[in-house]
Amino acid sequence: MASDPRNRSPRPGFVLNVDKQTPPLLFHHGDNFRLEKLPADRTRVIYPAEPLPGLPDPEAAIRHALLEPIDDDPLPELLKPGMKLTIAFDDISLPLPSMRKPDIRQRIIEQVLDMAAAAGVDDVHLIAALALHRRMTEDELRHALGDRVYDAFAPQGALYNHDAEDPDGMVELGRTRHDEAVTMNKRAAESDLLIYVNLNIVSMDGGWKSTATGLSGYSGIKHHHNVKTMRESKSFMDRHSSELHHSNWRQGEVIKNHGPRIFQIETTINNNTFGYDGALSLLQKREWEWTAKDRITFMGMKKGLDLMPASQRRQIFNGWKAPYELTSVQAGNVESVHEVTLEHCFKQHLVPVKGQTDVLAFGLPYICPYNVNSVMNPILVMCLGLGYFFNMYRGKPLVREGGVLIMSHPTPWEFHPVHHPSYIDFFEQLLAETTDPIELEQKYEKQFAEDEWYIHLYRNSYAYHGVHPFYMWYWGSHALEWLGKVIVVGGDPRAVRRLGFQPASTMQDALEMASDTVGSSPSITYMHNPPILMADVT
Amino acid sequence: MIRENLSGKRIAITGSTGFLGTALVERFLRSVPDCELVLLVRPGRRGAEHRVKRDILKNDAFDRLRDAFKEDPVAAGGLDGETFDEMCDRRVFAVKGDVSQDGLGLDDAGLALFSTVDIAVHSAATVSFDSALDDAVQVNLLGPGRVAAALRVAAEARTEPTPGGLAPGEKAYLVAVSTCYVAGSRRGNAPEQMVQDSPFFVEVDWRAEAHNAFQARKDAEQASRTPQRLKALEADAIKTLGAAGTPAIAERVENLRQKWVGEQMTQTGRVRAASLGFPDAYAFTKALGERSLVETRDGVPVAIVRPSIIESALAEPVPGWIRGFRMAEPVIAAYARGLLKEFPGVPEGVIDVIPVDLVVASILATAARGPHISEESGEHEPDIIQIASGSANPFKYGQMVDLVQAYFTKNPVYDEKNQPISVPDWTFPGRGRVTRQLNRAKFALATSERILDALPLRGKQAEIGADLEQQKEQLDRAGGYVELYGAYTECEATYQLDRMYALWNSLDEADQRDFNMDPLSIDWPHYAHDIQLPSTVKMARLKMQPSKGPSVDRNERIRKNVLSEDRHLAVFDLENTLIASNVVASYSWLATRHLDTPDRVRFVAKTLREAPTLWNLDRADRSDFLRYFYRRFEDAPIERLERDSLEMMSDLLMTKSFPAGIRRVRAHRALGHKTLLITGALDVVVEPLRPLFDHIVSAELGAHDGAYDGKLTNVPPTGEARYQALADYAEEHGLDLKESVAYADSTSDLPMLEAVGFPVAVNAETKLAAIARRRGWLIEHWTKSDGAPNRTIPIGPRTLRGPLRKQRVAAMQRRAAG
Secondary structure (H helix, E strand, O other): OOOOHHHOOOOOOEEEEOOOOOOOEEEEEEOEEEEEOOOOOOEEEEEOOOOOOOOOOHHHHHHHHHHOOEOOOOHHHHOOOOOEEEEEEOOOOOOOOOEOOOOHHHHHHHHHHHHHHHOOOOEEEEEEOOOOOOOOOHHHHHHHHOHHHHHHHHHHOOEEEOOOOOOOOEEEEEEOOOOOEEEEEHHHHOOOEEEEEOOEOOOOOOOHHHHHHHOOOHHHHOOOOOHHHHHOOOOOOOHHHOHHHHHHHHHHHHHHHHOOOEEEEEEEEOOOOOOOOOHHHHHHOOHHHOOHHHHHHHHHHHHHHHHOOHHHHHHHHHOOOEOOOEEEEEEEOHHHHHHHHHHHHHHHHEEEEOOOEEEEEEEOEOOOOOOOOOOOOHHHHHHHHHHHHOOOEEOOOOEEEEEEEEEEOOOOOOOOOOOOHHHHHHHHHHHHHOOOHHHHHHHHHHHHHOOHHHHHHHHHOOOOOOOHHHHHHHHOHHHHHHOOEEEEEOOOHHHHHHOOOEEEOOHHHHHHHHHHHHOOOOOEEEEOOOOOOEEEEO | OHHHHHOOOEEEEEOOOOHHHHHHHHHHHHHOOOOEEEEEEOOOOOOHHHHHHHHHHOOHHHHHHHHHHHHOOOOOOOOOOOOHHHHHHHHEEEEEOOOOOHHHHOOHHHHHHHOOOOEEEEOOOOOOOOOOHHHHHHHHHOHHHHHHHHHHHHHHHOOOOOOOOOOOOOOOEEEEEOOHHHHOOOOEEEOOOOHHHOOOOOOOOHHHHHHHHHHHHHHHHHHOOOHHHHHHHHHHHHHHHOOOOHHHHHHHHHHHHHHHHHHHHHHHHHHHHHHOOOOOHHHHHHHHHHHHHHHHOOOOOEEEEEEOEEEOOOOOOOOOOOOOOOOHHHHHHHHHOOOOOOOOOOOOOEOOEEEHHHHHHHHHHHHHHOOOEOOOOOOEOOEEEEEOOOOOOOOEHHHHHHHHHHHHHHOOOEOOOOOEOOOOOOOOOOHHHHHHHHHHHHHHHHHHHHHHHHOOOEHHHHHHHHHHHHHHHHHHHHHHHHHHHHHHHOOOEEEOOHHHHHHHHHOOHHHHHHOOOOHHHOOHHHHHHHHHHHHHHHHOOOOOOOOOOOOOOHHHHHHHHHOOOOOOEEEEOOEOOOEOOOHHHHHHHHHHOOOOHHHHHHHHHHHHHHHHHHHHHHHHOHHHHHHHHHHHHOOOEHHHHHHHHHHHHHHHHHOOEOHHHHHHHHHHHHOOOEEEEEEEEEHHHHHHHHHHOOEEEEEOEEEEOOEEEEEEOOOOOOOHHHHHHHHHHHHHOOOOHHHOEEEEOOHHHHHHHHHOOEEEEEOOEHHHHHHHHHHOOEEEOOOOOOOOOOOOOOOOOOOOOOHHHHHHHHHHHHHHHO
16 A cells, blocks of 8 residues: 655755656646656656645634634624624635635635624625625535535525626725726625635735735726736746736735725645646656656556547546645735745645746646636637746746747647636637737727626626636737747647647657757757746746 | 621621621621611610610620720711720610510500511520420511511501611511521521422421410429329429428429420420421521511511531620520530530530621621512512531531540649649540430439438438439439430531622622621631630639639638628527537437436436427428427426526537637627527527627427416427528618528528528538528538537436435435544
């Protein structure tokens, strides 16, 4: 029997220099995988840290955080009979993949509700702070909050999705010193206490972004979800160097002065995405440490996936619930809490890396924040690669300016018609005309954002807001400006070209194509992600 | 001689809107500057004068004279400072008339004008080789006699001398245009003699022939109304239109009936002509027309000019000038496109064509010469002048084929893919073999079509059916050419030109220079390659050059028109046009949403069992189907359905929607067009789609006590009811249907599609695909988004409200307590 790795002290992230003995390396490739042999002596692989140990008693840790908050009064002291209490929580985009029951949100909210009940608070609303994301379904809400919470609040209409387009449901709290409008869900804004329950999977999440973005609407969000801000966020994963966060913090000041009293709860989880045992656990291992059993498991899994129709593969992966463990929970003052959260995040994710690379490679998995229980469409491929993965750095980008990015993903021309209707039009109409983020922003953003039909679908169906595909494109705008070339290995050539990238059928072809831009023997860095890692580049 | 003799005369012309007639008008106006013309035309809706201006003087034949007037009116034969239009106003008079009516249908004013005429040229004829027998009799057989009779009446009505000096009572001179083919299907020499003087002429009574032709029309009309015939026609209509609704089918049946009568009359004419030794009804009625004219002319001086097959101009007014699509063009165009691989005929056979300007010159010369005076009696007597090429300068069929092949080998026609089409070698098969080949191909196609028809195909696959349909049509057309023209290419008669040459030789040098009518002057290779074929290519709009740049898709062009700002209204069908779903699916979804698992299984089994019945009912009559089907909603609580319908939008409608279709609706709205949805679906089901449309017409159910009663309160809009709903909406909002767009997927929507100016077939089933292709409608293939969840059976996701929910909550509470 294999020893339980939880009993060992986890190893930190690690940079491997590839030599002739290095076995083929595993790349995520959507809902499948590829094994790639990378050139010896000029390639390095960055591995994520192994999962940090989870808190042994999460319930007690939560209780401790609520009773002894940072720079704030204990929660029970803030709860008064007859008060208006609103609990906002992160939506389906966190964590990735969804975690096994019970979800952390459920654990926290159950304790908060118990305290509220004990204090005689009976006007309580629970709001999924989804900003311009799609509404959560009943099943998804039940998964995040548990049946008990759902059944107690949903039938009364006290548990619902935030609706940024409800003409009677939003208020403007004021404007920042940079003249940025601050808007908020009316119920939340008019509450005596707003408790925000965060699930901080990466360092981008949380802080003032929770309330300033999560409970806001287009008129507030557009001030930082734009090309200029995103190009000045280097990276948007590094809160202190991120214009995205600076803007949210300015909006936070307005909320502090004119908005509801806020009690912020933030949580971090470890890197235990795929488990310590089972077929997927080998995704958390380093290839040269694979056992014979791992190898056989991988071969079998790969064969099986190859033979399956895409819809079945999608179903299998969407069914995976991660056995994440809670590594920290802190509550109280927004800014103080967030600094502690960042420390915990970085402790799990940061891997020190010396120097940049000519070619950055990574494999994109089947999921990103916007296709949970859905389809990873080409625009999301761009956003996950050039937005999230590219920005997983502190200091300077892993790849040098003018370098090449190679991503592995099947990139099918597929869209979820219910979740992503405006994406389809963005991809099939707008990208056919231009891929320049500035041009798209200037010519089309307003039209899509104010489109009556998209708004109808956002409010009444399960569609992302009409403007959302633009944000996906802006998320990658820093990378688009920085990179010399983007190559997608194994992607649908038509879809890849529509994105403005170059399709390659194999990694060898991709490296060949990269040589036009970075010469014949460039340095290569493979970011072995997920589980999540963030490069601390010096 | 010609110019002098015609100078100052007033000349009447019939048939001036035709090919030869237009050339005559042009030549008289240009080459005989001080003659005047009286044009007898059927008036049309806006009067004779309008027709003369629009249909005759606008023709490009007059470009030469028009330009000459711009340059120097006096040199062009006009007055100082005169424009072409002013000259026409001065010299051209329009008279309302019709040669198929007794007295030419002239009113008093018309007769008064007609009585001022010195010479009449009768060129009106039904030249189409497949015209109905009675039509041909009216125009070709009775027409010439009627013109002669009208000239007699006109002479009596005349009170003052004509401009050319005819005294009251003096009869004007008639030049009647006939055809060489009155000689019938025969070999050897055909001299310029009266038809009855030919040894091959079978004597028949032209009056009896005319009477019988009219009787045949009555018989055919009667035969077309027998129950068997009407039933067969109805079956035919349903086969092409499907469930298009009663009015559409009725209209189609009546069209088919009239077409059937027409075909019967064509057939009758062809067979009667053949039985008397003529290639077709045209030659037959023309021959009897000559006879009737000569017999009934009663003192009217007459000359008959017989051209062979008239073709593009050799030189006048410009080389290659032609009006309309003539006999040889469709054949040559079909050959150049590679459609017609073989055409019957013997290579040694002579194809007797004659350029139009030579015919015009011979008519002018005949008119100028005046009536033939008999040497014996000293009286004028009818004579005949043939104008043909076969005897003097024969153009062999084999030579023509070589020239055509060489031409299109050097100048190939390009197909849609920009590939040059190589023309086939001609093997000169007999007519029988070609016909047999065509029939075999047709049979094979008809069989595949029947099979395709029986399959429930849509979209791209359905277009295979449309392809077949198109091929069948091409074969039909080719078969038509073979049958009609085959007789001519196989005709081996040689038309003698003795009198024509006598007339030619009587002309002075100036006339011979200006009015060429000598067939010897034709250089056939030059004529074919530099004049006739380029003109054919132009007329048939053949693609002689690969299109530049990426070829613009035909659909792309129409789509641009459909999405023009000028459109008013876009009307959409729902099922299979915007959404891959139907009323059965939405009902199943709603019905199962509140069932537990065993009940769901029972429901699915029941629905599947019923599927064939529903399917057949739907195919037979959609309204009945909807009435029958909607009874299932009896006692369904309205409030619950309204709540569920929003969920259904996400789970069923949007999931099965065609994003490109939704995008199209929105594109119309963005352009400011009104958008209208007409569907047989229930109002609550389509309610969530309201933001897309200005108005929705849907089925509505009656209600009692907060539940539906299962009875439709209005006729479900299907077939013609959809058209009516559309028309009502358009009228109410002052929108023009001709400027509107309709999107639908099935022939049951034909009334709606046909009502608008811009019909669009979406994912069309076979029959509609064929119709759309034939009529040049926009065809769209819209599909579900790749990546849409794929559920084979439309079942609503279970909601846990209600008793089941209570059980679960109770169980949970027990666990919590325990």
